[in-house]
Amino acid sequence: MAVINVTNRAGQTQAVAGKVGNTLMEILRDADMDVEAICGGCCSCATCHVFIDDAWTGKVPARTADETELVEQTNSYKPANSRLSCQIKFTEALDGIAVTVAPAE
Numbered sequence: 001m002a003v004i005n006v007t008n009r010a011g012q013t014q015a016v017a018g019k020v021g022n023t024l025m026e027i028l029r030d031a032d033m034d035v036e037a038i039c040g041g042c043c044s045c046a047t048c049h050v051f052i053d054d055a056w057t058g059k060v061p062a063r064t065a066d067e068t069e070l071v072e073q074t075n076s077y078k079p080a081n082s083r084l085s086c087q088i089k090f091t092e093a094l095d096g097i098a099v100t101v102a103p104a105e
């Protein structure tokens with residue numbers, strides 16, 4: 001287990017233990033951290049939108065074109081920080097990553 005430091009939509013931050021190999025979305029959804037993930041991780045709904053903390057943006061794999069196309073359409077899009085959490089696999093290298101759940105659309 002490794003940890004994700006999550007700030008939810010109420011602005012509360014907590015450390016959530018997650019299984020390496022799962023996606024960030026799966027970990028946040030299962031921890032009831034305001035991630036709805038209605039498409040189940042198919043990169044088609046953007047309800048798993050999170051902002052990656054500036055200190056971690058260089059440590060996550062780059063967005064694919066499909067992910068960028070979808071996340072750019074969200075109202076709260078931040079070019080440097082916005083990610084669909086279903087598209088990021090949690091690894092030991094991401095232990096301690098800080099993310100903020102984006103506002104609901």
Ligand code: FES
Pocket residue numbers: 025037038039040041042043044045046047048084085086087
């Ligand atoms: S869960 Fe739908 S885009 Fe990530």
